[in-house]
Amino acid sequence: MNLLQDAKNWVRARSIHVAYVDVGSCNGCDIEVLACLAPRYDIEQYGILVHNNPREADILLVVGAMTPQWIDKLPALWAKIPAPKAAIAIGNCPISGCVYNRRETYILGPVSKYIPIAAEVPGCPPRPTEILSAVLSVAPTVFRDYEVKRP
Amino acid sequence: MKKVVDVSIPLGPVHPCWKEPARVKCETRGEKVLAAEVELGYMKKGIERIMKGRPWQEVLFLAERVCGICSVIHNMVFIEGMEAVSGIAVPDRAAYLRVIVNELDRIQSHLLANFSFCYTIEHETLAMYLLNTRERAMDCLERITGARVNKAFMIPGGVRFDLRDNDRAALLTDLDWIQNEVDRYTRMFDTGPLIATRTKGVGILTQEQARIARAVGPTARASGIAEDVRLAHPTYRKLNFAPLVRMEGDNHARIMLRFGEIFQSIGLIHRCLSDLPEGPIRGGGTCGAGETVSRGEAPRGELSYFILSDEYGRIVDIAIRTPSIMNIDACTHFMLPGVTSLADVTSVFVSADPCIACNER
Amino acid sequence: MGIYQEKDLRMLKYHILVSPRHDHAVRDVAGILGMGVQPLRRLLIERLDMQYLENLAGRYDQWVEHGDRKDPLDRALGRELFTRYLPLVDSSGMDLILAEARASVEAGIPASEAATRARARLAEVLRP
Numbered sequence: 001m002n003l004l005q006d007a008k009n010w011v012r013a014r015s016i017h018v019a020y021v022d023v024g025s026c027n028g029c030d031i032e033v034l035a036c037l038a039p040r041y042d043i044e045q046y047g048i049l050v051h052n053n054p055r056e057a058d059i060l061l062v063v064g065a066m067t068p069q070w071i072d073k074l075p076a077l078w079a080k081i082p083a084p085k086a087a088i089a090i091g092n093c094p095i096s097g098c099v100y101n102r103r104e105t106y107i108l109g110p111v112s113k114y115i116p117i118a119a120e121v122p123g124c125p126p127r128p129t130e131i132l133s134a135v136l137s138v139a140p141t142v143f144r145d146y147e148v149k150r151p
Numbered sequence: 152m153k154k155v156v157d158v159s160i161p162l163g164p165v166h167p168c169w170k171e172p173a174r175v176k177c178e179t180r181g182e183k184v185l186a187a188e189v190e191l192g193y194m195k196k197g198i199e200r201i202m203k204g205r206p207w208q209e210v211l212f213l214a215e216r217v218c219g220i221c222s223v224i225h226n227m228v229f230i231e232g233m234e235a236v237s238g239i240a241v242p243d244r245a246a247y248l249r250v251i252v253n254e255l256d257r258i259q260s261h262l263l264a265n266f267s268f269c270y271t272i273e274h275e276t277l278a279m280y281l282l283n284t285r286e287r288a289m290d291c292l293e294r295i296t297g298a299r300v301n302k303a304f305m306i307p308g309g310v311r312f313d314l315r316d317n318d319r320a321a322l323l324t325d326l327d328w329i330q331n332e333v334d335r336y337t338r339m340f341d342t343g344p345l346i347a348t349r350t351k352g353v354g355i356l357t358q359e360q361a362r363i364a365r366a367v368g369p370t371a372r373a374s375g376i377a378e379d380v381r382l383a384h385p386t387y388r389k390l391n392f393a394p395l396v397r398m399e400g401d402n403h404a405r406i407m408l409r410f411g412e413i414f415q416s417i418g419l420i421h422r423c424l425s426d427l428p429e430g431p432i433r434g435g436g437t438c439g440a441g442e443t444v445s446r447g448e449a450p451r452g453e454l455s456y457f458i459l460s461d462e463y464g465r466i467v468d469i470a471i472r473t474p475s476i477m478n479i480d481a482c483t484h485f486m487l488p489g490v491t492s493l494a495d496v497t498s499v500f501v502s503a504d505p506c507i508a509c510n511e512r
Numbered sequence: 513m514g515i516y517q518e519k520d521l522r523m524l525k526y527h528i529l530v531s532p533r534h535d536h537a538v539r540d541v542a543g544i545l546g547m548g549v550q551p552l553r554r555l556l557i558e559r560l561d562m563q564y565l566e567n568l569a570g571r572y573d574q575w576v577e578h579g580d581r582k583d584p585l586d587r588a589l590g591r592e593l594f595t596r597y598l599p600l601v602d603s604s605g606m607d608l609i610l611a612e613a614r615a616s617v618e619a620g621i622p623a624s625e626a627a628t629r630a631r632a633r634l635a636e637v638l639r640p
Contacts, residue, residue: 022171024194027508028219028300030170031263035289038282052167069164069192069524077165099216104200106527125219125300189563192524199531362578363596365570457533470532472570480567510566 005147012058012084012143014047018135019057019081020090023074024100024107025064029091029125033061036128046136054080058143059135062117065093065100066109078115086118086142087111088134095120118142160493164193168271168497171507175483177496184496187487189479194511199469207233207307207438207464214456215301217471218509220263222301223256224449230305232445232458237307239436243428245309246386251322251423252295252304254416258329259288260450261369261409261416264504268406269340271501272349277339284332291325294318309433319424326417337410350403354486354499357400364481367474368452370503371481373408374400380448390422402502409504438464449474451504473509525557525565533569541572541598544590545635546628555638559600571597585613588627589634600638609633 020033036043037050054060054077066074078087092098094111101109111117121134158179164172172193178186198217202210214229215222227249234241241249262285269278289299295318296302296311304310314322340346356366361374371378372394379394381387395411397404440462446455452474459468482503490499529538542552556565564571575597580587591610595603613630617623 019165021165022194024196025508026216026219026222026301027171027506028216028222030508031220032300034170034263035282035286037279038286039279040283040286052165054165064194065196067193067195069195072519073164099213100196100198100201102201104197104203106195106197106200124216127299188561190521191528191562191566192521195524195527197527362574363571364567365574468532472533476563476566477570480563480570483563510563 008147009144012146013140016046016048016059016135016139017057018048018050018059018061019052019054020050020061020063021054021074021077023062023064023070023094023111024067025091025093029063029093032125032128033063033090033131036132038128041128041132043132046132048132048135055082057081058085059139060085060087060115061090061131061135062087062094062111062115063090065097065107066111066114067107071108071114074111074114084143084146086138087115088138089117089120090131090134091126092122092124095122098124159188162496166497168267168501170267171505173479173505173507173510175487175496175500177487177493179493182492184487184490184493187483187496189483191507191511194507196512198512199471202466202469205466207460207466210466210469211303211306212301214471215303217473217512218449218506219300220260220506221256221449221451221454221509223253223304224447224454226303226305227253228445228447228449228454228456229458230307231447232443232456233307233438233460233464234436235443235445236441236458236460237436237439237464239308239438240434242309242431242434244313244430245432245434247423247427248295248310248314248432249305250386250390251314251420252292252302252310254419254423255288255292255295257416257450258413259285259292261413262288262333264450264501265340265406265409267501267504268402268498271498272346274343274346277336280332280336284329284336287325287329291322294321306433307438308436309431311433313432314427322420323424326420330414330417333410333413337407340410341407347403349495349498350401350406350502351399352401353495354402354482354490354502355400356481356486360485361400361481364485365477366452366481367477368449368504369405369408369412370452370478373397373404378453380446380453384447387419389426390419392419402499405502405504451475451478451506451509471512473506473512475504475506475509478503479505479507479510521562522557525562526553528562528565529553529556529568534565537569537572541590541593544593544631545638546631547635547638551639555600556598560598564598568598585610585617585623585627585630589613589630594634594638601634605637606634609637 097109119138159176161176163174174190176188177184214225266281296304356374358375375398377396442459455472457470542549575593579592613626616626
């Protein structure tokens with residue numbers, strides 16, 4: 001690995017663009033992701049920028065239990081995100097379906113069937129600090145040696 | 152649906168301004184929106200179907216997870232329904248504590264709604280102030296109920312936790328702080344000249360249209376319909392509650408009404424705290440068979456549960472009507488047509504405080 | 513890449529219509545029209561968007577309480593119900609049917625008979 005690659009990796013791990021997608025949650029995890037924006041948690045001091053544009057994103061936060069409408073749309077959305085990229089499942093719903101994974105339900109989880117999930121943050125809902133620390137701990141491991149691994 | 156013109160501009164399902172997925176297809180001529188059509192199904196989890204045949208203990212948790220923003224009122228309406236069905240009485244102190252928690256939930260929900268609106272019209276400073284204020288309200292909720300979002304605070308025959316003395320003191324301090332801050336932001340919002348151009352006269356919902364779509368909550372009250380289910384609630388009656396009404400029916404009126412309701416909620420909590428009777432917080436009782444329609448005023452409007460239960464307290468049949476169903480309908484079919492610029496579509500949509508998770512269940 | 517966002521929503525719309533309150537409202541409207549439940553569901557799915565369907569029960573309840581209060585014939589045919597609350601027909605088509613019904617009442621046909629005929633006419637207009 002040369003110096004330029006080192007520098008690129010270092011910069012990448014410190015400016016993380018986040019997009020989030022709600023694939024059928026109760027809104028609880030949604031607002032906890034939003035709460036991360038609040039000056040109290042101040043997500044931007046860590047170099048994380050939350051905006052909802054998948055084409056500029058590095059990390060995708062997936063919230064929700066995977067409803068049928070998303071089966072084709074979530075992989076399409078994932079394909080739009082440029083590499084290097086990682087997806088983090090926020091809350092119990094994308095992991096197991098939580099309370100919705102019962103008889104007579106419409107959901108078709110888990111999300112990991114459709115896109116690769118790099119990290120999972122269980123909780124119903126997880127606290128904003130947990131979401132923040134998940135993003136911060138995933139980003140360096142995903143982007144650390146990307147320049148070397150890169151095809 | 153029948154098309155008015157050929158050009159239809161889709162917004163969503165993933166949109167930077169909307170927190171939840173919905174797809175609004177706007178038929179436009181030039182910049183003017185002629186008609187709007189909504190495509191849903193992104194959040195349909197079938198909660199009503201899952202609830203059927205389950206014991207009330209499980210339905211309690213499911214009812215909360217219909218909506219994460221206003222989970223307290225879903226809990227409250229369902230539990231009050233079960234109490235009405237099985238004839239369980241609630242101790243006075245518990246009834247007051249329910250109102251306190253419900254009003255705190257309304258404060259945080261309205262702050263979030265106004266945050267979303269300010270964020271949508273790109274007034275990020277005000278938006279961040281409001282979101283920061285909301286965190287204080289969330290702290291109050293967490294101190295009283297032990298959780299931030301899904302609290303399961305109310306149970307048949309009472310509430311789970313009592314209000315401790317130090318929580319009460321902290322609550323009073325926080326409410327004063329919130330009142331001061333929100334007062335400042337209300338004046339900022341009301342007098343901002345650029346905010347006025349994006350809000351006044353935009354997205355008008357007349358009273359007649361609001362009646363057709365059966366709009367409820369702040370959306371209806373901003374159009375001059377003085378309806379509020381809290382008027383019929385016994386505890387709120389003791390507190391001399393009267394709804395706020397505005398006549399304009401535009402974005403500005405809806406947001407200002409929400410600000411007004413935050414102050415009103417703070418006043419209600421103060422009254423609750425001064426009248427708070429001593430006594431037990433849990434009465435106890437057994438959930439039984441019956442059929443009822445239970446109503447409550449969610450932050451977004453009237454919420455009603457139709458509940459049919461059997462003798463073991465299992466839910467045989469249930470139907471939930473959430474306020475967002477009516478408000479999103481009023482928004483997309485009456486407010487959006489006639490909007491003069493496509494740039495206002497997002498802000499008009501957000502001003503009705505849409506909650507897609509409630510809407511589809 | 514095709515237009516992957518446009519997909520068949522009929523099954524999702526059907527899921528909305530079969531939940532208890534909506535089912536109730538659909539059955540009542542089918543009673544007014546003298547139509548089968550399933551054809552009416554199909555009609556609603558084809559003509560209305562998903563938010564109308566979600567709010568079907570709300571709008572129907574509102575019509576029962578407030579709509580068409582003045583004229584009994586309007587009420588029997590659901591003039592405002594089908595033009596404003598659930599926009600399935602345009603108001604000119606509705607007025608035409610109502611004018612025919614009024615004319616037949618004046619010609620001496622009993623009101624209930626005229627309403628039944630007009631309903632059949634309305635169902636005919638609505639049928640795809």
